[in-house]
Amino acid sequence: MNNFTFCNPTKLIFGKGTIARIAREIPTGAKIMMTYGGGSIRRNGVYDQVTAALKGRGAVEFGGIEPNPQYETLVKAVELARAEGVDFLLAVGGGSVIDGTKFIATALKYEGDPWDFLLDPSKAVDAVPLATVLTLPATGSEMNNGAVVSRKELNEKLAFHNPKCYPLFSVLDPEVCYSLPQRQIVNGIVDSFAHTLEQYLTFDTQAMVMDRWAEGLLQTLVELGPKLVERHDRYDEVANFMLTATMALNGFIAMGVPQDWATHMIGHELTALHGLDHGVTLAIVYPGMMRVMRREKFDKLVQYAERVWGATGTPEEKAEAAIVKTDEFFRALGMKTRLSEHGIGQETIDFIVERFRKRGWNLGETGKVTPERVAEILRERL
Ligand code: NZQ
Numbered sequence: 532m533n534n535f536t537f538c539n540p541t542k543l544i545f546g547k548g549t550i551a552r553i554a555r556e557i558p559t560g561a562k563i564m565m566t567y568g569g570g571s572i573r574r575n576g577v578y579d580q581v582t583a584a585l586k587g588r589g590a591v592e593f594g595g596i597e598p599n600p601q602y603e604t605l606v607k608a609v610e611l612a613r614a615e616g617v618d619f620l621l622a623v624g625g626g627s628v629i630d631g632t633k634f635i636a637t638a639l640k641y642e643g644d645p646w647d648f649l650l651d652p653s654k655a656v657d658a659v660p661l662a663t664v665l666t667l668p669a670t671g672s673e674m675n676n677g678a679v680v681s682r683k684e685l686n687e688k689l690a691f692h693n694p695k696c697y698p699l700f701s702v703l704d705p706e707v708c709y710s711l712p713q714r715q716i717v718n719g720i721v722d723s724f725a726h727t728l729e730q731y732l733t734f735d736t737q738a739m740v741m742d743r744w745a746e747g748l749l750q751t752l753v754e755l756g757p758k759l760v761e762r763h764d765r766y767d768e769v770a771n772f773m774l775t776a777t778m779a780l781n782g783f784i785a786m787g788v789p790q791d792w793a794t795h796m797i798g799h800e801l802t803a804l805h806g807l808d809h810g811v812t813l814a815i816v817y818p819g820m821m822r823v824m825r826r827e828k829f830d831k832l833v834q835y836a837e838r839v840w841g842a843t844g845t846p847e848e849k850a851e852a853a854i855v856k857t858d859e860f861f862r863a864l865g866m867k868t869r870l871s872e873h874g875i876g877q878e879t880i881d882f883i884v885e886r887f888r889k890r891g892w893n894l895g896e897t898g899k900v901t902p903e904r905v906a907e908i909l910r911e912r913l
């Protein structure tokens with residue numbers, strides 16, 4: 532097992548009817564800005580619950596943060612927050628609203644152009660405190676310190692981590708997920724599945740607890756996925772999904788293990804260039820990553836096939852089953868897992884590979900996902 536330090540300071544407040552708790556969790560005297568997306572919270576009653584809880588606190592509001600939050604929108608929120616003297620942010624929404632809010636929180640403590648800390652994330656070191664009311668289980672942003680921000684004019688989608696961006700608390704009420712469109716449920720299942728794989732499907736470090744924990748999350752998603760696609764208004768199923776998504780990217784399964792993240796980095800490019808949903812990009816890239824990196828990931832592929840999919844046969848047969856079963860799982864949820872199914876061809880592959888070359892990116896747990904291999908992975912998914 533590798534050495535590690537673990538600390539996750541986010542307080543989780545989980546369950547039915549818990550949104551009202553925000554009133555006593557936000558420090559008294561804080562000047563609050565509530566941030567949200569395109570309006571789903573107005574239609575499903577979450578806005579009313581949050582504003583009722585914030586009654587008398589004089590909170591400022593900033594709505595309109597879009598999926599794959601845009602830099603141009605977020606800098607407007609920063610201006611408003613500065614003008615109003617905001618010193619506490621409450622994000623109410625999915626990963627995009629939460630990530631956008633982490634950007635706002637960091638920018639409020641940053642002198643200079645905030646795009647700087649996306650180009651050089653080591654500059655993201657301070658932030659005003661933030662908290663979240665999560666409405667979409669997927670990203671884990673409610674309990675981690677990462678964020679991804681897009682800039683349309685540059686066709687860029689870049690990530691940063693800021694040690695000060697762990698939410699102070701996050702409220703997870705599974706009932707708010709009943710209003711989610713089915714497409715977002717599927718995105719969330721694939722995203723949390725991919726987060727788990729990024730921290731599991733690497734090479735063996737004898738991290739037995741982390742392996743079993745990750746396999747537990749994957750098995751839960753395999754079991755719940757088809758049920759959630761059928762309907763997502765059964766409390767315990769949604770509650771288990773919501774907790775799985777949080778646990779998949781809050782650092783718990785990262786203890787003592789190597790991490791990959793190459794699929795995510797390639798996926799971000801597909802979103803930046805073609806606007807595909809984040810979950811969709813992962814469903815396309817992951818089976819290709821497994822196939823092209825089969826030798827490097829062999830032992831873990833076999834273990835994943837045995838323990839998650841119950842595969843039998845020779846190790847080679849099991850590794851093959853792991854790849855096929857993953858693709859089939861995503862497709863059974865309703866994902867299109869081929870680039871051509873999204874009208875994407877060789878031109879995009881060339882663009883991404885050239886961009887990674889210029890950035891000098893060699894990705895993956897051992898840096899072996901070179902631009903050439905990225906080309907192979909994407910060609911495999913045409
Ligand atoms: O904007 P509104 O109107 O709220 O609608 C949203 C949005 O259209 C809607 N929605 C959310 N909750 C709802 C709801 N509709 C009905 N009922 C509800 N309860 O769903 C749509 C998608 O929301 P979005 O926040 O974009 O989805 P998601 O949570 O999947 O977030 C995706 C973003 O997170 C980033 C992705 O790259 C992408 O930009 N990620 C963030 C990570 C992190 N911070 O750790 C890690 C991930 O790997 C990921 O990269």
Ligand code: ZN
Binds near residue numbers: 670
């Ligand atoms: Zn993700």
